[in-house]
Amino acid sequence: MAHLLEVRDLVTRFYTEDGTVHAVNGISYTLDEGESLGIVGESGSGKTVGVLSLMGLIPDPPGRVERGEVFFAGNDLLKLSADQLRDIRGREIAMIFQDPMTSLNPVLTVGYQIAEIMRPHLNLSQEEIAERTVELMELVGIPNAASRRKDFPHQFSGGQRQRIMIAMSLACNPSVLIADEPTTALDVTIQAQIIDLVKRLSQQFGMATIWITHDLGVVAGLVNRVIVMYSGFIVESATVLDLYKNTSHPYTLGLLQSLPSLHTTIAADRLIPIEGAPPDLLQEPVHCPFAPRCQFAVEQCWQENPPLQRVASNHDSACWRWQDVRAATE
Amino acid sequence: MSRTRPQAAKGGSAASVGAEVAGPADDWLVVSRSPVRRAAARFFRDPLAVTGLAIMALIILITLIAPQLYSWDEIINVSNATKLLPPSAAHPFGTDNLGRDQLGRVLWGGRESLRAGYLVVLIGLGGGTILGLISGFAGGWVDNLIQRFVDVLLAIPGILLALSVVGALGPGLVQVMLAVGLANIPDYTRLIRGSVLEAKENEYVRAARVLGASNGRIMFRHILPNVIGPILVYATLGLGIAIMITAGLSYLGLGAQPPSPEWGAMLNLGREFMRHAWWMPVFPGLAIVIAVLSINLVGDGLQDAINPKLRK
Amino acid sequence: MDCFPLHILHGIGKFTCNTTIRRNTMTKRFLLAFAALFVLVLAAACAPVAPAAMEEATGADSMMGGTLRIALPADVTSLDLHKTSRGDDALVVGQWFNATLITQNSDGEYIPYLAESWEFSDDGLTWTFHLRDDVKFHNGDPVTAHDFVWTYERALDPDLASPGTGRRLSGMTFEAPDDYTVVFNFPAPAISLLQFLNWGYMAPMSQRAVEELGAEYELNPVGTGPYKVVEVRPGEGVSMERWDEYNWGPEFFEGANTGPYNFDRIEFSILPEEATRIAALEAGDIDYVNGISNPLDVAILEAAGVTVQQAPYGQVRMVYLQNHVPPFDDVRVRQALNYAVNREEITQIVTDGADQVSRGPISPGMLGYDPEIEEQCGYHFDLDRAKELMQEAGYTYGDDGMLITPDGEPFSLTLIGEPVDSGTAYMEVLQSMWRELGLDITLESTEPSILYPRLTERDYQMGYGRRGGWTSYDYLYAIYHSSTGRDLPGSMRSAVDDPTTDALLEKNRAMASDNPELQGSINELYCHIAGQSYSVWISDGVFRPSIGPRVQGTVAGPAFAGRPVYFSNAYIAPEDR
């Protein structure tokens, strides 16, 4: 069966005054119907740019999708006209953004902003749109939705705003939902509620989801498969369990070690941060981008950037020394 | 082993992609120096801004050497024989209605126009900065009082201020510019107050306060360096506007006194002859356009350098 | 345009006449022939337009109609005669909607208007005017001698504080022995003041209208002239309508229409910017402008079919000196300044020679001007003589050719003035010329509100001024008589206190215009004042009334009579309305 979404060799760069930023360097992955995929990486790893690229949301200038194919329902999204792509955005692929504080337009009512997504995509009358807006708001758990429809974003708490974002993204019943760190800006207590909400609703509506996060812990219970990104490359890709158990990339290892876990009993002093600064994206990647921070780095890592290679069934890693890494975790 | 290890990423230069800018450190020197240096680097990489700066420097240089090229007698001596001559090799900018060489006058005029422009900006900037800082920082009744004062100043037409200053001090460009500078204070006050209110909420100001820094120290060491950027930009624009104002005031007989070849006065004189001798208004007008343009280019360059978000 | 520069009786001076006949070549040719004949026969008067001939050519009925559009340079301050005295307002209040006791014809002679005749008592202190009995105000009330007396007494009312009219009548009393006789009683002989009765502000006002309307009177003024005011739009303009009962028009020239005027309406628009007034004339949106200052604009206007009359207008351009303070308490210094001015050069540079050179206190556009006495007693450019005079006065020359005062200081003075009507250019040229004498002049050419206080407080040494409306030798009294005071406000005083000058001024004031000794007496005064060099006289500004091509049948008047153009026979051809 064809994949719902297939990304092949996607390259996105930003041309800035300081030089060319190599944000995404040839990533490929797939997403099946109803599947949920996690993309994990630290700031600047290209995880967000990667999904924005396929949505056609990279601001040009300075950004440009240089290369690659993104098949969705048989079409290459990158080859569609602006109008065709617009028709897919919001209707087929919807997105929830990181910061609900800044992602809602402060001068428009939330009702308008939810209704807005339905107008071009659904053939509904004004009344029906208004009705559905209220339904959606109720669905995501906004009390007094009918009256609060006319309120502005600043009249809602952060969590509520994210719920509104979710309501918005669900409005057209998309087949793919991309959630870009939807909880990082929220209080810890709210985080769980929101994650739960998205999870519940995506299952209810049968949507495939892509979770973008820098927090491996978050995706653990959420997704089937995880992609780890570093410096615009996919460095490891595996099922969640496999990734935890058979970690095959030193960066993933670092992420796991810096993670306080509720399930394990690692003491705080045993959390190990990843040393060194994040990579300089302005440099043309010639060697392994993680090499400067890598405790496993050897001469080869400085000579050649390791390709993503299959290390086990459904498990890929881009490390010359993946076996050593895997051995080290055991 | 000679490998090129990547340097630590240059500050927040990749900020536009989403990397977070490092929070400012506590010592303002550290805070300000590096952004200033980076802004300067950005400024000098902008060809338009550098061109503007070069033209400005050239204008200043030319006006400085003008007295070597033309004597004051040549500037003021009238002659019927050379009246209203179109541009020629002898008089590249033509001659005016009293037979004076316009090139010489334009060169000399730059001295007065630029000096007047700087004076206006200095007064407006100085007064406005102090009032704005106090107003924004102190808040409460002090703020209220200053804001009402600014309202009053804004509500009184600048021309009345200009007339009263000239009435008291006698006519002359400097006197009028003093008044125009005064009239500019409200603009700067408002601008600076707004920035101060914003800056006051910043973490590092709170931090400084927690650490027990005095008000004066916070105001001048922590807030001022952070609000000065937009003000400098506004000031460069104000310089251009000030030169334009001299033309308007000459229309009313205020400002530079004859036979001073101040650009605004020349432009105003040219108005009477615009249908008979195009070169009379056009050359001083061009001088103003070029000066204003260069100042604006510098201003834009500064704006872009300080706030790279708006870059082209 | 037919212009006949003529020399008129008792030294009044030369002025140009013209007729503005366009498009109708038949009429023009006829008129040229007629005018030539007339000049041959009379040889002493300006060719009058032959209105009778024009009426024959176009038909009397068809001359009526249309709107005359006039541009004014400044807001009308007030249409209440006693609340303003500005020259710009005079055109509105005087020529169009008011009538005066007497007026002046194109020869400058005093002729009846509302008064049929008048006489002076032997001592010159009592003037008696006999009024017409058929004159009506615009509100229909008859005009009687009582209206005049009431009007003038109102002007003298201290509570009204009339700025112009009241002051001119100061010290006078008025009587109305019967309904049609008005008597003026003067405290001192001042027959030369007769001219001021031709001034629009001396018109009668309707007591009933003033009292009934109160503060509203200004917006609904009532007069006795050929047009009545129908709307006043402050800052924008005034609209007038023809007063059909008007039939007391004076005989400004032979064949002048004395009945209602031809234009249905007059629209005054206020256009402060001269360039706009010129553009409006050029585009045909305005029919008449009272003056054009830049001589270069004449060509533009003539190309657009506009007729530009050019005549000297008693617009004295002069530099006032503070005669009672150093360095001007020394007559040699004052004379040196006069000798050092090259008047031919200055008028050439500033006005292309259009302004008339004026070598002494009475200028060519003024009543009482005599070219021979000007030649004899006036100043001719003589830089060497000027330098000698300075040295006689104790000044020396430094190495740089600049003057040093007897105290050993560099000699520098400040000249202040208003930057209107080429004023700045005149001042700049003067500065340059006096630099040749070795005098370092600082200029202050500034706004009236700055200038006037400095003038009144005597916070200056030399003041450049241009006065319009001083159309008679009598102005000398106002600036050189000791009673005008050193310490009073008022801008252009010369602070002269000299018994000889006073006596000469008083003597002239007491002489009637038909006194055969008048010109001789004026000349004596001229030479005395010129010799004293109380001021630096430069030129007489040319006044350029400009008439658009739609208007036909205008006749040029002597500018000093307050009417540069007579409109009594003017009309707009039906096809142009």
Place this chain on the structure above:
Amino acid sequence: MLVYTLRRLLLIIPTLLGVSLVIFAILALSPGDPLAAVVSEEYGNTAEDIERIREQLHLNDPLHVQYFNFLWDALRGDLGTSFRGGSSVLNDILARLPSTIQLAIAGLIATMLLGISAGVLAALFRGGLPDKLTMVFAFVGVSIPSVYAALLLLLIFAVELRWFKVVGDEGLKSLILPALAMALIPAGVLARLTRASMLEVMEEDYVRTARSKGIRESLVTLMHIFRNALIPIVTYLGLLAGSLLSGQVFVENVFGRPGLGRFLVDSISARDYPQIRGGILFVAAGYVFVNLIVDLLYGVIDPRITYE
């Protein structure tokens, strides 16, 4: 909001008091005698004449008495009578008000049409031809004194092309040229301001959100970018509207329009104290009022702004 409005309206009082005090101070400190421009110098005035007029115009009263008389009269809607013509200052002002407001509104509209559209285009096609053209327009516009702009417009469109009358009422049409002349400089500034504001908003997250919804780009520009870019634009237009009430003397002169700008300059030139005081007080009130409207507009534009 009602409370806020009322409070702001109350704040007008101290502001106007301040203005009146400053005017009085300025007039009192200016050297010279206001009578200079009032009495004519052509014929002799005696010292008694002068003294009488001075008394008549209350110029001999102590300054504080003059000030309180002025305040008291102003409170009763009486701004005094002109030194020169004796006309009611309030009537003088009201007579010029309609024309002033018409011109101010026309000038504002022209400024907005030119400035905002140029600024929006420049921001949308940043770095492209419209951007460059806008910059050129802004620079040239800012560098042409409005007197010249007005005269050139008049000569080209009224004298040469005859599309308009130089003078004469043509209804709304006669507002076009003066409005354009007035708009030239502020439109240049506004274009740059709009551009900068738009570019700043374009970077906002909610614009990306809007795009992710798949709505038309025109809708994104209008509802999401432009609406949010409005605040600095409105601030500038508010300042401009205030200055348009009194600062258009050049345009008023050239087009012969009876405006408050010319009225004020004329009365200042003539030192007509009642006209100066009344005129400036009126203009100041207008300015404060416009400011209030702008502040209330902020609330409409940006719901986050609340009026406590």
